Amino acid sequence: MTEKGASFSIKNWSQHDQPREKLRDKGKAALSDAELVAILIGSGTKAESAVALSKRILASTDNNLSELGKLSIKQLTAFKGIGEAKAISIIAALELGRRRRGADALERKKITSNVSVFELMQPVIGDLAHEEFWIVYLNNSNKVIQKNQLSKGGITGTLVDVRLALKTALEVSATAIILVYNHPSGTLKPSQADKDLTTKLKTAGQSLDIKVLDHLIITENAYFSFADENLIT
Structure with missing residues (x-):
C-alpha cells in the first residue's frame, strides 16, 4: 500500500x-x-x-x-x-x-555551571558517531562569545591544535575558554592524552591571561567535568 x-x-x-x-x-x-x-x-x-x-x-x-x-x-x-x-x-x-x-541554550549565553555547558553542547556533539573537539570562548562575565569546532576525527580520536585554539581566543578577546569533546563510545573516563591536552592548553593560556575553566567529555546523556574532579588546578 x-x-x-x-x-x-x-x-x-x-x-x-x-x-x-x-x-x-x-x-x-x-x-x-x-x-x-x-x-x-x-x-x-x-x-x-x-x-x-x-x-x-x-x-x-x-x-x-x-x-x-x-x-x-x-x-x-x-x-x-x-x-x-x-x-x-x-x-x-x-x-x-x-x-x-541548542538555540535555547545559546540564548542563555552566560555559563554558570558545567551543566549549562552540557546543555549548550550536547545537542551539537552528544550523539555523533565520530569525535569532535570544540572550544567555548567566554568574556570576563562568563558570557559565550562563540563556540568553535577545533577538530573532527574518527571513532577513536581527534587531533587538537593548541596554537589555533589560543589564536582564536585572542581574536575574539576571550578571557576564558572551556574545552568540550564527545566520546562516541559512551565512556566518560578521560584518557591520559585528555589530561595532557588540558594541562598543555592551560599552561599555554596562562601566559596570555586566558583561563581554562573546564574540560568536558560529553556523551548522549551524561558528561564528565575535569573541574568537578579537580583535574584542573
Missing part, C-alpha cells in the same frame, strides 16, 4: 480521536509522542491508524525520541505505511527539535 492509497487519514477520524484538533483545543502538552508523530505523517494504512503506526515506530526505539531522531530514511520507510515523504517529515521535525534545544 503506497502513501497515496493509504487509509485512516486523520481527517476521517472521529473528532475525539483527531490529534490535530486535540492540540488545538487542549494544547500541545496534552498529546502523546505518538499523537505528535501521527500529525506529522497524517495517515496510516488500511489496517493501522497513524497513531498506531507511530506507536509501533516509537516502540522500535524504546519510545526514545533521541533514538527516533537517529533513524535514516531507509530505516523509517521499512515500516509499512511510511513512504519517503513521511520519513523526511519525521527526520526534519526531530532535527528542528534538536536545533531548538
